[in-house]
Amino acid sequence: MAYVDEVLEQVKAKNPDQPEFIQAVTEVLNSLRPVVEANEEKYRKLAILERITEPDRQIMFRVPWVDDKGQVQVNRGYRVQFNNSIGPYKGGIRLHPSVNLSIIKFLGFEQVFKNSLTTLPIGGGKGGSDFDPKGKSDNEIMHFCQSFMTELSKYIGADTDVPAGDIGTGAREIGFMFGQYKRIRDLYEGVLTGKGLTYGGSLARTEATGYGLLYLTEELMKCHGESMEGKTVAISGSGNVATYAAQKAQQMGAKVVTLSDSTGWIYDPEGIDIDLLKEVKEVKRARLSEYAAARKSAEYHDKKDANDHGVWNIKVDIALPCATQNELNLDDAKALVANGVKAVCEGANMPTTIEATEYLQANGVWFVGGKAANAGGVATSALEMSQNSERLSWSFEEVDSKLKGIMVGIYHAIDDAAKKYGMEGNYVAGANIAGFEKVVTAMIAQGVC
Numbered sequence: 001m002a003y004v005d006e007v008l009e010q011v012k013a014k015n016p017d018q019p020e021f022i023q024a025v026t027e028v029l030n031s032l033r034p035v036v037e038a039n040e041e042k043y044r045k046l047a048i049l050e051r052i053t054e055p056d057r058q059i060m061f062r063v064p065w066v067d068d069k070g071q072v073q074v075n076r077g078y079r080v081q082f083n084n085s086i087g088p089y090k091g092g093i094r095l096h097p098s099v100n101l102s103i104i105k106f107l108g109f110e111q112v113f114k115n116s117l118t119t120l121p122i123g124g125g126k127g128g129s130d131f132d133p134k135g136k137s138d139n140e141i142m143h144f145c146q147s148f149m150t151e152l153s154k155y156i157g158a159d160t161d162v163p164a165g166d167i168g169t170g171a172r173e174i175g176f177m178f179g180q181y182k183r184i185r186d187l188y189e190g191v192l193t194g195k196g197l198t199y200g201g202s203l204a205r206t207e208a209t210g211y212g213l214l215y216l217t218e219e220l221m222k223c224h225g226e227s228m229e230g231k232t233v234a235i236s237g238s239g240n241v242a243t244y245a246a247q248k249a250q251q252m253g254a255k256v257v258t259l260s261d262s263t264g265w266i267y268d269p270e271g272i273d274i275d276l277l278k279e280v281k282e283v284k285r286a287r288l289s290e291y292a293a294a295r296k297s298a299e300y301h302d303k304k305d306a307n308d309h310g311v312w313n314i315k316v317d318i319a320l321p322c323a324t325q326n327e328l329n330l331d332d333a334k335a336l337v338a339n340g341v342k343a344v345c346e347g348a349n350m351p352t353t354i355e356a357t358e359y360l361q362a363n364g365v366w367f368v369g370g371k372a373a374n375a376g377g378v379a380t381s382a383l384e385m386s387q388n389s390e391r392l393s394w395s396f397e398e399v400d401s402k403l404k405g406i407m408v409g410i411y412h413a414i415d416d417a418a419k420k421y422g423m424e425g426n427y428v429a430g431a432n433i434a435g436f437e438k439v440v441t442a443m444i445a446q447g448v449c
């Protein structure tokens with residue numbers, strides 16, 4: 001049996017209850033076949049694939065906190081430190097009721113390759129909790145974050161493991177976590193990224209994932225003789241990534257006509273009003289239905305039924321899934337292709353199912369997966385770490401121009417890697433191969449560990 005198939009079988013047998021993790025590993029290992037086949041004997045002897053699919057460690061802990069009524073609540077906290085061959089573990093913290101070990105492991109695994117692609121010295125990890133921030137008061141959020149960090153602080157540090165934001169974790173949560181870390185460890189250090197600007201945060205980190213997604217998408221279009229100017233774009237989600245993707249797309253002359261959240265989606269043929277979106281989502285922390293209520297040109301649709309492809313039903317040139325995993329399935333991909341979509345670039349992590357990805361690729365859609373397309377967030381987190389280490393802050397323009405250089409560089413790195421292995425235009429394989437090669441070189445150099 002081929003080495004890749006052997007390890008895939010082992011991963012499935014060892015983690016039978018972890019569908020998202022198995023999905024992420026299947027996608028990566030399948031696309032690594034040409035590289036693995038070229039080095040089969042060496043990689044097998046060194047157990048490279050067994051080591052790269054098994055986290056360095058997985059930490060799970062109780063997070064008790066007191067709600068506003070005086071009731072004690074208990075959540076489960078996670079930190080999966082996946083691979084630190086090229087730098088300290090780095091990756092976000094997801095706070096969402098769906099969080100479980102499978103989801104944190106898939107995110108940590110993807111983060112290893114993504115972080116490698118940034119060219120910056122960061123390893124991969126991910127954390128989170130099944131805590132639901134929706135409807136909680138600021139006080140409850142603080143109590144949860146303090147309790148979460150009380151335990152997590154034992155395992156992280158500026159040179160060990162540096163968490164950041166993800167779904168449900170933004171500047172407010174990072175602030176509460178930073179305060180608690182400082183208090184417990186008595187260290188004022190860059191242990192978290194996405195911090196506020198008055199205490200070590202980086203300009204442009206808030207915008208970085210969405211902006212980076214558009215810098216890469218623009219380069220992809222350019223290399224196919226197209227531009228963003230005048231293009232129609234569908235975006236899903238309406239959080240951090242979606243908001244700044246929409247903003248940058250419109251700055252580039254495109255028109256973003258959709259957004260979504262977990263309760264519904266909007267179609268706004270005149271183009272999203274970014275100021276209104278920020279007012280509804282960032283200031284009021286309200287639902288998208290409030291955006292539609294305040295904007296004449298926008299239609300609101302309740303959570304999709306089985307026959308409604310939501311934002312993917314709208315005729316667009318470019319689709320940017322920016323909400324969550326497996327939100328774009330085969331039927332959605334068919335709807336996009338039928339409407340003539342040219343490019344799909346993932347702002348979220350693993351938003352497109354494997355079947356949908358294959359369908360898009362088979363139908364000539366330029367498809368760039370999240371490991372490459374959304375790497376701008378973590379890349380800018382690494383720039384925040386650099387600024388913290390030298391105790392200086394760079395201007396918005398300086399960070400933004402580095403971010404743009406990194407994203408354009410990632411596009412060419414994945415394009416070149418795909419070409420090198422005879423898979424021109426397969427940016428999924430290109431990203432996995434380019435990310436993998438650097439990590440494996442470091443793993444081999446560091447011996448069996």
Ligand code: NDP
Nearest residue numbers: 166167168237238239240241261262323324348349374377
């Ligand atoms: P936010 O919490 O800011 O926003 C998440 C958005 O996605 C919200 O609109 C939310 O809707 C929607 N959403 C979340 N879960 C679901 C679900 N199960 N079903 C339907 N809609 C859902 O998170 P981010 O914008 O930071 O993250 C979005 C994606 O981007 C995630 O996949 C994340 O891992 C990825 N990412 C984030 C980076 C970052 O720097 N923040 C960097 C790279 C990737 P609702 O409010 O109704 O829950």
Ligand code: 2IT
Nearest residue numbers: 091092164166377378381
């Ligand atoms: O998925 C991701 O890359 C993130 N949530 C950002 C991680 C980070 O450390 O900035």
